[in-house]
Amino acid sequence: KAGVTQTPRYLIKTRGQQVTLSCSPISGHRSVSWYQQTPGQGLQFLFEYFSETQRNKGNFPGRFSGRQFSNSRSEMNVSTLELGDSALYLCASSLRGLAATSTDTQYFGPGTRLTVL
């Protein structure tokens, strides 16, 4: 099976711009979660999508949003970029995701390195 893919791998933007990142999950996986990784904070959960619906959300401002398509591919959008948004953005896919009664193993993509100048 092909793994989780993320595009683009690297991105440079300037403050105030917006950016869209893409994630294609492993075939058959319906859950996609997004994380932000920074050196001081580790991986921080942004949100999870399951069957096109946002099911969980972390503690990030509304500038961070996402969506999931019927083929389970997901996009994450960050508007009005700030310098502090520079980070590695990782997506992870799993079969059932962060369901109420169980937790699946998540498979991560290689990430998109976003630099905001």
Add this chain to the structure above:
Amino acid sequence: DQQVKQNSPSLSVQEGRISILNCDYTNSMFDYFLWYKKYPAEGPTFLISISSIKDKNEDGRFTVFLNKSAKHLSLHIVPSQPGDSAVYFCAASSPNTGNQFYFGTGTSLTVIP
């Protein structure tokens, strides 16, 4: 608020010896714990997990120990190999928080040949 903490940013170990990576958590409701390994330019890969009903789980050279009373998790790698050199993240989840994963900041392990 960092609910999962890895207080050692780095660790160096001789090849063949034991590597012990530590993780502490603050939320007593966490009931599922995982370790991930991350190489540069790659995403984290799942290594081993443990549920709160157990205190130990083994998978080959990797063993995870859970001490619920101390809210402490550790990963033992025996024997350590140069290919184990990577950043290791622990993570925890709880149904009370939608099962979202809370990750530590990572420990960079270097295994010296």
